[in-house]
Amino acid sequence: MFPRSFDYLAPESLDDALSMLAEHGEDAKVLAGGQSLIPLMKLRFAAPDYIIDINRITGLGSVHENGSLSVGALVRTHDIERSELIRRRYPAMAAAAPLISDPLVRNLGTVVGSLCHADPQGDWASVMLAMNADIVCRNGAAERRIPVSEFVQGPFTTTLDPTEIATEVDIPDPGADTFGTYMKLERKVGDFASVGVAVHLSFDGRKVERAGIGLTAVGPANIKATEAEQLLAGAELDGGTIARAADLCAEAADPHSDLRGSADYKRAMVRVFVSRALNAAAAGKAA
């Protein structure tokens, strides 16, 4: 690859990284897994003067629970795929991880990096929308939390400031009785989603206590299907409710036609996947 020339900076601490970013601002890009940034630089669509490689910074690579789940900025998709904690407690994340691109990308690509890249075809943002997660950001000494639903603004656009670093994504405790899944329509392994659906449910007995649904690749950004979520909250998963929720999700989708399929097709696939996910959840309850 032949990117434009750039200076490579490798800070050893988060404070150093933040001060470098404060100095260079929009001329700099933070490099974590590099699975989106490097291809853009290869095509010269991105040509930052400075690359701030945060991989030497300790403390950004852990997945741990402390009232909520913290996923640090250097946690790779592969780490999620292999985590026993995630498998046990966060099934939507566990389902999404192995469907993201291919093993080479998963070995390097980070969850937080995917959220910051804000590709409407990215899978993690839908999962985090369904999980009601927050992004934690540092700017100098200041820290702020931004709900993912506010963080992602549009295609490749977030509310992250040029001098800010997203240090972790913070996921609320899902409770003891949960269901989660991620369903993805792709043309081949490693492809971006043609349509993706993330579903997270917390149950109180047979009733859904809280529902989260995120949609991938069917709008200018990942979509949180709030009307369907509200319909499901407090409801039991009978056939009529499932069909209505699936319809609401299909209505929330705003896809466009392309080589992957027509807008009608993609909307129909949202309906199919939401319905399949909720039926699987209902079957789990009935069992």
Next chain:
Amino acid sequence: MAVEEKEMPWVGRSVKRKEDDRFVRGGGNYLDDIRLPNMLHMAILRSPFAHARIEAIDTSAAEAVGGVVAVVTGELLAQHKLAWMPTLSGDTQAVLATDKVRFQGQEVACVVATDPYVAHDALELIDVEYEPLPVIVDPKKAVEDGAPVIRDDKEDQKDNRIYHWEAGDKASTDRAFSEAEVVVALDTHYPRSHPAPLECCGCIADVNPATSKTTIYMTSQAPHAIRTVFALVTGLPEQNIQIISPDIGGGFGNKVPVYPGYVVATAASLLIGQPVKWIEDRTGNLASTGFARDFHMHGELALKRDGTMLGLRVGMLSDQGYAYADAQPSKFKAGLFHVVTGSYDMPAAHVVTDGAYTNKAPGGVAYRCSFRITEASFLIERLVQNAAYELGMEPVELRRKNFVRPEQFPYTSVTGFVYDSGEYAKALDVALEKSGYEQLRAEQERLRAEGRLLGIGVASFTEAVGAGPSRDYDILGIKMFDSAELRIHPTGKAILKLGVKSQGQGHETTFAQIVAGELGIPPEDVTVQEGDTDNTPYGLGTYASRSTPTGGAATAVVARKIREKAKQIAAHTLEVSADDLEWEGDRFYVKGAPEQAATIQDIAFAAYTNHPQGMEAGLEGVTYYDPPNLTYPFGTYVVAVEVDAQTGEWKVRKVVAVDDCGVRINPMIVEGQIMGGLTEGFAMSAMQQITFDEDGNCMGSNFIDYLLPTAWETPAFELHATVTPSPHHPIGAKGVGESATVGSPAAFANAVVDALAHLGVRNIDMPLTSGKVWEAMQQARSS
């Protein structure tokens, strides 16, 4: 009991590939591995527009960059009469654009620099002023009256039509249709795809300023033909041009043509006096080099109610891009597409083909197509399935009823092909048995009752490969023979030099086995050399499954010539008459006294130490082989798929491939070729397509948009063989490299359509994406 491998004849043995040792150890020598002293690096600036007038090009800022040695434009090339070059179909193509750009990705300027990074940086500083022009991406619109003329550079070109070419007979075909009880029609677009070899194209041009010797290392499947084209384009004396094709990382036809990068690098090296390297990137490869297919086809099949085929009518419009650049025999404008009657005894056929210019990359050369037989085979095999639905017949029985029968060979088709040999029903029967076809049909019935969609697709293809006989086959006038030079050294070790050129097909093993079969010299003692024009006899190269039918035949013939001489030498050393000698495996022995023998190694030594008086010393020969006919491999593929009724996704359940390519020299290599071809056939049917938006932007210029299947989605293949030798090939072999890309796309497409046939679905154009399958189901359900 199975014959021990080591006792088997050399031809027919799955010898491990000699070349793989260096490849698996990373010891291959590919173009980009080659570094010459003082070598410069070239990068190409490409047009962002599909159609635009070039108003001005300012190269001053690029030239001012440190490390930039030269910026080459079309204007500079025009001063040396190099701005345009001939294509392999006798059209012209711009080397660097002068007047207009005519497709997105067209070569506009080149930077030559001391470093590839500098060269790419400087590209961004070239300021080109474009005046955008109306873009034509649809060939049907291109041939309408009043369409803007794309090739206005050509004085006689008044529209966007390239050729009109017909085969077969209109009158008898019209008669057949007037007598038909059933006529089935199909309109389908075989989409534009791309061979996408793992290694992109590239070259190093090294013009020695002291001697004027021009050495060009080049990713070429046809180095000799390229040398001749280079001599004609540049005016350099041909004996001073040496083309060296090193190891090639896949070709599939993509590396047959001459590309602008080769010509500019050579011109730059000539002007600068230093070697110039050009390595193409993936986008350059996908967006500008030889694409494949892009045929808009209309077929009509006339039948009797009992299924007897009466006639075939075909109309085809080829989208060639802005230049007619197919690599194909000069005589046939649409390649061998007119072999479209396929495996069937068709009493009448009429094939009308037209080519059109559009604002797209030129090519049409490529992707294992045997000169456009992929498109022909697809059309007839899709039509036959639809005819079976129309007649209410089992599709395989309709095929069987109309196959050319074994006793009809050699069979002359109504479009002029003479099929050499075939046993089509036998291959079909093996495929049906091995696939459990009847059980699949029963299961299909059962699953349909549950609302599940199982589809079974069959294709019984016939290929025509091994171009070709000099009376019909040439490229730019050069006849399509091929050659072999065999030299046996005093210790009995041999070197075989060929005019063909492997890109991964295993020539170093297969052709050594032919020598071993004829002379008894073990394959490990036969070194096969290809690709260096100074060091190998003239040949047309490797594509269209021609190496074994031509170069392989030449190898057998030259080995037999040498064996004749060896016999004379053996007679001399054994002190008997040559008439008293018998050949066996690797030796001549005296009839009735087998212990009195001279091995080929004994004879080789004698050829240099004790040859008969009056005979020239040495043991070597060269043959130029002009094949008497093409070879016609064939087979039947059965594919079973299950379609998800909700999403339109389909998964392959089973692929059974029965190939008959005559005598198999190395069955393992043959199976490797078939597996590769089946993978590509699956890819074309499932996912591959290069499309353009209405502005002519190429939507398939990287591997995010142009999809290559991985091991994950590629189905498992079950391979079987029948063997019907070619009667005219010296060892009975036929070409096989493209059988599976020719035969399998229709089998996959037929399977998916078959899954939906009971709903009334009769066609889904390739690639059969889940979205298109879903739309077809929706339409069928609503109608």
